[in-house]
Amino acid sequence: MLNFVIFGGPGSGKGTQSDKLISRYGLHHISTGEVLRGHIARGTELGITADSYISKGQLIPDELMIRVLASVLESEPEKVKNGVIFDGFPRTIEQAKALEELLAKYNSTVHAVIGLEVPDEELVERMINRGKLTGRADDNIDTIRQRLSVYHNQTSPLRDFYQAEGKYHAIDGSGDVDQISERIHKSLSDKLPGLAEK
Ligand code: AP5
Ligand code: MG
Numbered sequence: 001m002l003n004f005v006i007f008g009g010p011g012s013g014k015g016t017q018s019d020k021l022i023s024r025y026g027l028h029h030i031s032t033g034e035v036l037r038g039h040i041a042r043g044t045e046l047g048i049t050a051d052s053y054i055s056k057g058q059l060i061p062d063e064l065m066i067r068v069l070a071s072v073l074e075s076e077p078e079k080v081k082n083g084v085i086f087d088g089f090p091r092t093i094e095q096a097k098a099l100e101e102l103l104a105k106y107n108s109t110v111h112a113v114i115g116l117e118v119p120d121e122e123l124v125e126r127m128i129n130r131g132k133l134t135g136r137a138d139d140n141i142d143t144i145r146q147r148l149s150v151y152h153n154q155t156s157p158l159r160d161f162y163q164a165e166g167k168y169h170a171i172d173g174s175g176d177v178d179q180i181s182e183r184i185h186k187s188l189s190d191k192l193p194g195l196a197e198k
Contacts, residue, residue, distance in 0.1 A: 002112070005114070007162075029084070030079070037054075080106040092154055
């Protein structure tokens with residue numbers, strides 16, 4: 001089965017488009033942001049540590065984050081057998097290398113990276129709106145600015161990393177949600193003819 005990384009700035013639509021990919025291809029979804037927010041809500045030790053980074057818009061350190069992802073995969077190995085959308089991981093080159101090592105244990109790899117490209121002003125607007133609607137704690141203007149800066153400095157170099165591997169699919173992430181989903185489908189099915197819809 002095929003594994004995908006959905007990649008893009010904060011608020012670029014990774015979660016929204018993951019839902020579309022799940023219903024279209026029947027993949028499993030692992031969002032590291034959701035895993036961490038679950039720990040914060042349950043008040044676990046990891047949640048307390050994660051909150052201290054997330055509330056400042058900083059990344060959780062690689063070594064800890066890689067352990068968290070490894071334990072998610074170990075607890076549900078059948079996910080990798082059926083294909084996973086990794087949402088929010090990797091966010092650094094070190095995490096990308098670790099993901100390859102983890103997937104190699106399951107004789108698998110990252111088959112494609114879906115890069116949602118959206119201008120910063122639009123990202124800010126989306127997150128401000130969501131903050132008002134849902135109260136998500138890191139959707140305030142100061143933390144949003146920090147998340148964007150971290151994205152440009154630490155995460156966006158992954159674009160070149162995956163482009164060099166021929167895996168990066170640049171997708172215009174602005175506009176109608178269903179149209180973006182169609183752009184993703186077209187880009188993936190051109191490159192991966194074996195990709196089966198549900
Ligand atoms: P994470 O939860 O991954 O947050 P993020 O990357 O900031 O992205 P979001 O979840 O905010 O946005 P999204 O791209 O999923 O977009 P969505 O579909 O929700 O990470 C949070 C934090 O956890 C990080 O800052 C970090 O501290 C930590 N963390 C997580 N993973 C880590 C890792 N690997 N290493 C280290 N630290 C890590 O859409 C956003 C909004 O826009 C929604 O309201 C949606 O309805 C709307 N929307 C979506 N599409 C459209 C559209 N086409 N038009 C208009 N509105 C739209
Ligand atoms: Mg998300």
